[in-house]
Amino acid sequence: xxxxxxxxxxxxxxxxxxxxxxxxxxxxxxxxxxxxxxxxxxxxxxxxxxxxxxxxxxxxxxxxxxxxxxxxxxxxxxxxxxxxxxxxxxxxxxxxxxxxxxxxxxxxxxxxxxxxxxxxxxxxxxxxxxxxxxxxxxxxxxxxxxxxxxxxxxxxxxxxxxxxxxxxxxxxxxxxxxxxxxxxxxxxxxxxxxxxxxxxxxxxxxxxxxxxxxxxxxxxxxxxxxxxxxxxxxxxxxxxxxxxxxxxxxxxxxxxxxxxxxxxxxxxxxxxxxx
Numbered sequence: 460x461x462x463x464x465x466x467x468x469x470x471x472x473x474x475x476x477x478x479x480x481x482x483x484x485x486x487x488x489x490x491x492x493x494x495x496x497x498x499x500x501x502x503x504x505x506x507x508x509x510x511x512x513x514x515x516x517x518x519x520x521x522x523x524x525x526x527x528x529x530x531x532x533x534x535x536x537x538x539x540x541x542x543x544x545x546x547x548x549x550x551x552x553x554x555x556x557x558x559x560x561x562x563x564x565x566x567x568x569x570x571x572x573x574x575x576x577x578x579x580x581x582x583x584x585x586x587x588x589x590x591x592x593x594x595x596x597x598x599x600x601x602x603x604x605x606x607x608x609x610x611x612x613x614x615x616x617x618x619x620x621x622x623x624x625x626x627x628x629x630x631x632x633x634x635x636x637x638x639x640x641x642x643x644x645x646x647x648x649x650x651x652x653x654x655x656x657x658x659x660x661x662x663x664x665x666x667x668x669x670x671x672x673x674x675x676x677x678x679x680x681x682x683x684x685x686x687x688x689x690x691x692x693x694x695x696x697x698x699x700x701x702x703x704x705x706x707x708x709x710x711x712x713x714x715x716x717x718x719x720x721x722x723x724x725x726x727x728x729x730x731x732x733x734x
């Protein structure tokens with residue numbers, strides 16, 4: 460009998476959802492309400508209005524909490540408990556957006572989407588709106604990830620280090636200027652390519668490269684065999700050797716020399732295997 464009752468109940472619910480303008484949104488709203496009800500009862504030790512010796516606390520009404528999801532904005536009636544408090548397990552504390560939605564906003568932020576366009580994107584998803592403060596809060600995690608990437612420890616040895624610079628328009632000191640973004644890639648002893656750094660600098664100079672490679676030494680880099688950089692074509696190879704003056708290996712090389720150097724030190728039978 461219980462199984463027939465459940466089947467009939469769910470069939471009635473499905474028919475109700477089918478009549479809604481947005482069936483998925485209505486199903487999500489119903490599901491979140493049931494999950495909060497069950498979780499709050501487990502934390503209280505008994506359901507609302509039930510007399511039980513296992514009860515640990517009592518219900519004290521509800522509070523409205525906004526919750527932004529990919530299906531739209533929900534207004535949750537979160538049960539309040541007299542002792543202990545209650546936050547739904549699917550809502551991260553002090554955040555009112557679904558984790559997947561946060562990832563969407565972060566991806567849009569990385570791709571250079573403006574706050575105004577993000578608000579239009581949110582409205583197209585059924586979300587009432589995302590303010591600049593919400594976007595900043597959602598993208599705050601990216602700052603921590605970037606800090607970890609920039610300060611992570613490096614291996615002691617990279618046989619080849621490739622250095623280049625890209626000039627990008629970056630907002631600095633209240634205005635947009637052209638800055639050099641130094642990109643450094645290293646080849647590990649196992650032969651894998653790894654991005655070592657991506658640092659913005661005011662320009663390409665001996666001083667900026669010295670700062671860059673001194674940072675590598677602080678992160679654990681001790682030995683290198685050669686640097687490859689297009690900057691050397693412009694006649695500035697000195698910055699690369701100074702931070703690693705005691706390192707083993709030859710100095711920095713330009714792109715063409717960097718391509719010919721490993722070919723010169725590699726046996727022909729390795730470069731040209733027999734067919």
